[in-house]
Amino acid sequence: xxxxxxxxxxxxxxxxxxxxxxxxxxxxxxxxxxxxxxxxxxxxxxxxxxxxxxxxxxxxxxxxxxxxxxxxxxxxxxxxxxxxxxxxxxxxxxxxxxxxxxxxxxxxxxxxxxxxxxxxxxxxxxxxxxxxxx
Numbered sequence: 001x002x003x004x005x006x007x008x009x010x011x012x013x014x015x016x017x018x019x020x021x022x023x024x025x026x027x028x029x030x031x032x033x034x035x036x037x038x039x040x041x042x043x044x045x046x047x048x049x050x051x052x053x054x055x056x057x058x059x060x061x062x063x064x065x066x067x068x069x070x071x072x073x074x075x076x077x078x079x080x081x082x083x084x085x086x087x088x089x090x091x092x093x094x095x096x097x098x099x100x101x102x103x104x105x106x107x108x109x110x111x112x113x114x115x116x117x118x119x120x121x122x123x124x125x126x127x128x129x130x131x132x133x134x
Contacts, residue, residue, distance in 0.1 A: 055114035
């Protein structure tokens with residue numbers, strides 16, 4: 001028998017569903033790209049976790065864009081799903097109803113964290129070469 005735990009993120013009116021079997025194992029339907037609030041991230045829900053390789057190289061392949069939405073001409077800033085898909089296909093999905101691509105923006109956070117760490121290491125190396133110490 002499955003028990004459903006339903007949570008609503010009031011600020012965005014997004015819905016998340018966690019189905020828990022009697023054995024304690026369950027499945028979570030992560031709203032991911034539809035949520036601007038909390039996202040499931042517990043290590044007990046994940047497997048095969050590894051640090052992102054060559055994050056700076058990958059970030060350099062992405063482009064931040066200023067654009068206008070066609071339906072209302074509203075100005076916005078973001079990325080283009082097709083471009084993200086070439087570097088991080090796991091961060092892009094196709095909406096079943098519209099067939100438009102969506103980006104898991106929250107997934108980019110981990111990439112950006114690792115890219116900042118890579119830049120810090122490069123900076124530290126250059127400072128050491130120049131004999132600059134903090």
